[in-house]
Amino acid sequence: MDRVLCHGDLWSMNILWEPSKGGLRLGAVIDYQTAHFGCSATDLVRMFSACLSGKERRAHWEELLEEFYGYLKEEVEERKMPYTLEQLKEAYRRYFPIGAFMIVSVLGPLFEVIFRNPDETDKKQVPKFRSLQKIRIELTEFVIELGDGNGENRMFVGRHLLLL
Incomplete structure (x- = not known):
């Protein structure tokens, strides 16, 4: 796989939407401090x-990757695709597995700060934060299940053994 430009911190708080005739459309992607050249899968896993x-996620990850790949193909046009x-x-x-684990460690402290000292903007966002909190709990349970695996479903990623 060829390396491509990655955002590095792609999640709901860095994606801005704006109203359009059909509902919402992408307005902007912000916060590029961690942009780097790497693998698109890292941004997609995080998002x-x-x-x-x-x-x-379990029901739709594959179709979402296929849709993303279609958009990438349109942008690349006649040039060589960076990967299949x-x-x-x-x-x-x-x-x-590692990307989900990394999200869990970020979301916990974020929610703790927001719920302890909410400002007016945060109070309006509480439903969104509650939804993200549920996702964090599900991911935490998933990561714990990885560690409790019985050894039947293992794979190596780089030098690291993961239980799937």
Whole structure:
């Protein structure tokens, strides 16, 4: 896989939407401090882990990757694609356990600060934060299940052994 430009912190708080005739459309993606060249799967894992419920993510991850790949293909046009759809799916599957674990460690402290000292903007966002809190709990349970695995479902990612 060729490396591509990645956002590095792609989740709901860094995606701004604006009204359009059909509902909402992407207004902007913000907060590029951690942009880097790497694998698109890292951004997609982070976004799906932080923005979708476990049920939604498990049911739709593959079709969402296929849709993303279609958009990428449109942008690349006649140039060489940086990777195949199968490579993207495999990268997603391999990165998901560590990416989900990393999201859990970020969301917990964020919610603690927001719920302890909410300002007026945060109070309006409480329903969104509650939804994200549910996602954090689901991801935490998933990570715990990885550690409790019976050894039947193991895979190596780099030098690290993961239980799936």
